[in-house]
Amino acid sequence: MTNKILIANRGEIAVRIIRAAKELGIPTVSVYSKVDENSLHVKLADEAICIGKDKSSDSYLNINNIISAAIATGANAIHPGYGFLSENEKFVSIIEKCNIKFIGPSSKTISLLGNKACARDIAKQANVNIVDGSDGVVEDVSDALEVTKRIGYPILIKACSGGGGKGISVIKNDEELSYLFNQTKQEALVNFNDDRVYIEKYIENPRHIEIQIMADSFGNIVHLGERDCSIQRRNQKMIEESPSPFVSEDLRKELGEAAVRIAKIANYENAGTVEFIVDKNNNYYFIEVNTRIQVEHPITEMVTGIDLIKEQIKIAYNNKLSFTQESIKLIGHSIECRINAEDPDNSFRPSPGLIKNVIFPGGLGVRIDTHIYPNYTISPFYDSMLSKLIVYAPTRREAIRKMRMALEEFMIDGIKNNIELQYLIMYNTDFVRGSYDTNFMNKFLEIVRMSRNE
Secondary structure, rough: OOOOEEOOOOHHHHHHHHHHHHHHOOOOOEEEEEHOOOHHHHHHOEEEEEEOOOOOOHHOOOHHHHHHHHHHHOOOOEEEOOOOOOOHHHHHHHHHOOEEOOOOHHHHHHHHHHHHHHHHHHHOOOOOOOOOOOOEEEEOOHHHHHHHHHHOOOEEEEEEEEEOOEEEEEEHHHHHHHHHHHHHHHHHHHHHHHOEEEEEEEEOOOOOEEEEEEEEOOEEEEEEEEEEEEEOOOEEEEOOOOOOOOOOOHHHHHHHHHHHHHHOOOOOEEEEEEEEOOOOOOEEEEEEOOOOOOOHHHHHHHHHOOOHHHHHHHHHHOOOOOOOOOHHHOOOOOEEEEEEEEEEHHEEEEOOOOEOEEOOOOOOOOOEEOOOOOOOEOOOOOOOOEEEEEEEEOOOHHHHHHHHHHHHOEEEEOOOHHHHHHHHHOHHHHHHOOOOOOOHHHHHHHHHHHHHHH
16 A cells, blocks of 8 residues: 555644655645645645634544545545644544554553543553642542642642643632632633543642653654753743753653653553653652654754654654664754744734744754745634744754844744744843743743833
8 A cells, every 4th residue: 555644733743744754755635624725734735635614623623524534535644743633542543443544652552641640640650750649530629629638739730631731720729729620620621522630739830841752663662852841831831942951961861761661551652752840859750641742842853863753654654763762862952932923912812814924044053843924824713833943053052042043033024923022031041041940931021021111
C-alpha cells in the first residue's frame, strides 16, 4: 500500500507536518473547515477535503467526518498534531479498528495517561514523586473538603482529562472551594466532555519543566532533555527554552530517567512529554503526561538536531528510533516565543481579523513556524496563535540577543498581537538572569502596568 498521511489539524502544526512528510516522500491530505478554505495548510497539501462548518465541533472535532475523509482519500495514517482530537481515546480507538495508523500512542496508552488521576498512579509505580492530593477522582464538594482537610490550602482542582491550561482552579479557602468546585467540573465537561476532577496540593511559584520522550515499537525509549515552560499567563505557556537555565546536569539526568520509567510502565510508543514541577530546593514532582507532540517541540529539535515530526512518522510506519540515549547531546540554546492574535492592553482579548501585511524575521538561527500570510483572515473560531518564533545560538545570552533582534524585525499589520510584550520580556532582568518561575508573568505585567500609569 502506498503511504499517505491525513493531517487532522490546522494552522502552523498542519503546515509543519506537511513539510516533514514531503521530506520523507509521503503524500498528505489536509482537512479543513469552511472558514479555513484559504488557509496555508490547504494550499500546501497534495489533497484537501472539507470536513464541516466553521465551529470546531462541526469540523476538527468531528470524528466521523475525519475518518470518512481518510477512507475517501485512501490515507493509511492520521497525524493529529496537538489539541483537537490528539489525545482523544475514542478517536484513536476508531482509527485502530479501521486499520489506519495513528501517528501517536495507542488508545490504551492514551486512556491510561490521559486520565490525570491514573497517570499519578503510574508515576507512583515508577517511584516518581507526585504532589500530595486525592486518591483518584473527587466526586463532590464534601469529598473535596475532606481531601483539603488532610493536605491543607492552597490546592488545585484539575480536570482528569485536562490539558492546555484548561479545567484548572487554584483554591485558597473553603469559600472558594464551594464556589469553584462545580464551576471547574463544568469547564472540564465543556472542554473535554468529561467532568471528572481530582485535587492536588498547590506548590507556589515552582519551575515548570517538561521532558521530551520518544519511543518505538521495539521497546526503545529515549528522553531528549528538558524544556523550561515556566513563563505562563493563566496556565497558558508563552515562552519556552531549552535547556533550562535552572536545571543542573544531575537534575536533568534524574528527570529524564523518571520520565523513561513512567513511559515504560505505560508501554509508551511515539512522541510524548512528561511534565514536572520543580521547587526552589530542586525537589521535583510529576504532573502529567501529554500523549502528543507539543507546541514547543521546535526548541528540542534545535538543541538536539533531531526532526521530531519525521521521527514520529517513521515510528508509526514501524521503524526503530534513529538514535540512542547515548547519542543525544544538548548543544547550544534555543528559545521560543508564541506570537498570538491578542491585545495585551485589553486583558489579552483575542484579536481576529485581516492581516494586511506581515514581515518575518530572518538570519542564521531564526526559525518561523506559521500559517499566516498577507491578506489572510484570522478566524475567531480557533486558537489565537499566529506563529512560533524560534531562535538558536551557542549560548543562552546569545539566544536572548538573537530573539530581541528577531522580535524587532517581526511585523504584523492589521490585528493586535503580543510581539511588543515578548520583546519587553527579553529585556527583563529576571528573565535575562534565568531567575524566574511560574509567577513571573504576574509580577511582570504589574511592572508594565505601573510604568504605563506613571
